[in-house]
Each structure stands twice: as C-alpha cells, then as structure tokens.
Amino acid sequence: MVDLIRGIDPDHVRSNLDRVRDEIAATGRDLADVEILAAVKYVPPEELDALAAGGVRLAGENRAQELERKATAHPELTWDFIGHLQSRKVRQVLPLVRWIHSVASDSALRELARHGTSQTEVLVEVNVADEEGKSGVAPVDLSDFLERVPCRVVGLMTMPPLARQAEDSRRWFATLAELAAAHGLRELSMGTSQDYRVAVEEGATILRLGSVLFR
DSSP: OOOOOOOOOHHHHHHHHHHHHHHHHHTTOOGGGOEEEEEOTTSOGGGHHHHHHTTOOEEEESOHHHHHHHHHHOTTSEEEEOSOOOGGGHHHHGGGOSEEEEEOOHHHHHHHHHHOOTTOEEEEEBOTTOOTTOOSBOGGGHHHHHHHOSSEEEEEEOOOOOOSSGGGGHHHHHHHHHHHHHTTOOEEEOOOTTTHHHHHHTTOSEEEESHHHHO
16 A cells, blocks of 8 residues: 655645756756646645645646545545546546546546537557556557547546656657657647656656656
C-alpha cells in the first residue's frame, strides 16, 4: 500500500514548480506550450490547499470517487481525469473536469455519446508499445477509433512501458507525437516525474507530475 503524501510545504511546491519550468525552458520550449498537471492520486484533500498556495493550478485525479470529492472541495483548481476510465463512471466524471485523458474503449464512447455535450473535449489513450493487457488504443487502430469518438478529441495520452532510464521512453514519446501530428491533434499528455524532461523534448504539452512537485 502506498502512503498518502502529507505535510506538503507550499514553498517547496513553488520551488519545485520553478525548477521544472527552468528545465522546460532549457529545452527551448515555450513555457506557455507546456502545462504542468499535479497528479494528486496520493494527495489527501486536506493537502490540496498547500498545492494551490504553492502555485498549482491544474490537478489530475485517477479515481472517479476521489475526483468528485476533491474537485467539489477545491473548485479553485482546474481538474482533469487521468486514470483508467470505466464506462460506468463517465457520467460522474464529465461535469467535474476540463478533459478526460484516458478514453480508450467502445463502451466509454457509448457513454460519451449519451452524456457528453457540444463542449466535451477528451484525449484518447494510446498503447504505444502494444503491451498486452494494458489500456489504450493500439496505434494501428487509432484512425478508426478517432472517427468514432462522439465529441471533440484535442489530443493523445500515453504511459510508456516501464523503463529503468528516462531515455528508454523517448521512442514511445516520439511515436505518440508522430501519431498526433498525423491526425492534426495538438495536445500530448505524456511524461511523469521520472521522464518528463525527455517528454518535453519530444513535444509534450501536458506533464503529469507527482513526487517531483511534492517532495
């Protein structure tokens, strides 16, 4: 069981955000083109004030029930859903978020058709390495899947295979960027605390960061 993150210091958060932004700028990317999303799966609701005080503006939650709890208590933050999307949770998640990052199943598409609006925007999750048993649309199936999404797709998301070094993820980030470009999609949700520098170099527009912001 993973321990919840407690005792978050706003000054540390602010310093960590500044350091990440400096690293983004060092790649030559425009800071305005790369959003920093705080992944708060292991951050209890009572610690979110400290994140906001430290400069966090965009948060992402993996679980629908926790998203509802946290987003309701902290409407000052913009919320995205970044976890595995169960189709039965689509109705619950949609009113709470700017974007869902993890649309990847036909059952989710059916629920988006039922409960989405003309303003609903999502990202499609891609299983870039075709890992067996892992969520995400296979690259070969992406074109057909995109045609069936009943709302506006703004980009793609991926979690690359587990890697010992950040550099090992570069090929998968590059693959996602190529797929997005081929389909005219701007947003690339990729890169976590372990590999975000490489993700930025390969075109990430949303970094999903946890420990690198909180510790």
